Amino acid sequence: MELAIQTRGLVKTFRGVEAVRGIDLEVQRNTIFGFLGPNGAGKTTTIKLLLGLVRPTQGTATVFGQDIGRDTLEIRRRVGYLAQDPRYYEHMTARETLRFTARFFFKTGAPLDRRIQQTLELVGLADRADRPIRGFSGGERQRLGIAQAQINHPDLLILDEPAASLDPMGRRDVLAVMANLREHTTIFYSTHILDDVQRVSDTVAIMHQGKLVAQASIGELLSGRKGETTYTIAISGETGDARSRIDAFPWIARIEESAENGGMRWLVHTTDAAAAEATLLRSILASERVTVTAFGKQTHDLEDVFLRVVEEADNAA
């Protein structure tokens, strides 16, 4: 599958300070890619590198196979971008702003006017389309931002903190627009609202201090450490035989035990998901004097994963 974005050893240094430190990023087409990281992690700089607003100090990057330095105009034809704090020409109306934006991509005429009207309706600005932007609220500006970012039917939509300044209703609307666009568009968005990422993203990357410290599908990331599947088992009775039996399996990484409601709670970390799924529960129940009241794969909250990954990166540094 052709990648929407690929970076190799991408570095950006500002006056001796490395904002981006050799990142290797891969974004598949037609996915929603959540780009996470604490403030100052290098997310916005990476986005600016992809858009040609800043030049890489080292490394390479391509968007749809085109080089970000040499082919920046062709790339920008296929990309829509919403900045963290979008700014427009205040004397223009929403319609004029969209017309100005759209004319970088399409010739004027009735189809363009139709496209502008459709876009205004999509983001709920049709009734305010002919008012100057200077009177718009933060939410209206953000909606206009989404409208201008996707007026050209982009193959790649880059959103920098799209829901940061919105109320819950606004956030819901933005996520709905993103979900609607995923069929035709790759969406690459940075955010620190982890709840949103968990709801809509297919793949997630976490940046910390300019480095990419994790990149995986949302399912993989939420299931625990990379390559590990963890099962939670509520067990009671004489558990010694069952424990010895499963300890002997080569795909058992480790087992954590804790007391719970008069019984035990096991966290069984496995390295072979298929083998564990086929064998683990059966092996435990082979002991007749054991009762299993709960069994299932452990899932993590993205916030836990995020904090763990960032802490691990801090410790490694």
Place this chain on the structure above:
Amino acid sequence: MQRDPALVAVPVSGWRTGFLNMLEKEHGVWWRTKRWAVHLILWVIVSNGFLLLVNFGDGGPKADFRAPGNFSEIMEVFFRACSLFATVGVITVTQSVMVSEKQLGTMAWLLTKPISRPAVVLSKLLASIYVVLLLMVVIPAVLVCVQTRLVWGEWPRHPGFLIGLGLISLSHIFYVALTVMLGTMFTRRGPVSGVAFGFLFAGLILPNFAPKWLVSATPWPLAAIAAAFANGQKIPPGWYAPAIATAVLIVVCVAVSLWRFEREEF
């Protein structure tokens, strides 16, 4: 939402990509707002109002306001004093052309669209030039012609008057190019206007001390040469040197603007 097949894509065309759209937007900044009217009134009052004062000054119409000597005085004042006022206007108008977009963040937004960086610089330059020439040269010059026709019953001498206007236009274009160039180098208006005004006012003092060849390599003598042409006076030898030097300086300023803006990061 499916793409409408009737939408016709604008092709990517090197440095011209996005140029016409940007030029129209720059045009709109002037002509779709009240800005043009404000500046028109301002420069007509400053230039032509000042000439009326010269013509009919001293608290009431001069007894000899139709005297031929006053005609020369009007031309002299128009080309020297009014061109100085207008140059102040040129710098004031163009100091924010690049800088304000950087400060507001619209430049960064703009450059995420398919527009080449030369197209940004050249569209701003071109729009500023024709606004400046129309509001600060052409319209005041037409009003001067009306004034001379009404007072003395004759039009200004031509082609001297037109050559003079051409030289003043060249000087104004230089200050537009200089200010735009400074706008690509700085992110605040202070240094932009400071350097441009510094250069302008240096032209009032330095010619008294600097070597003649150095002064001839600047636009500073253009106003005096323009006035001489308009009044049919003896044209100083080598009058074309400042004109050629100014044209070269304009090209240099544009080239530096393009080079600098291409390297700017947002």
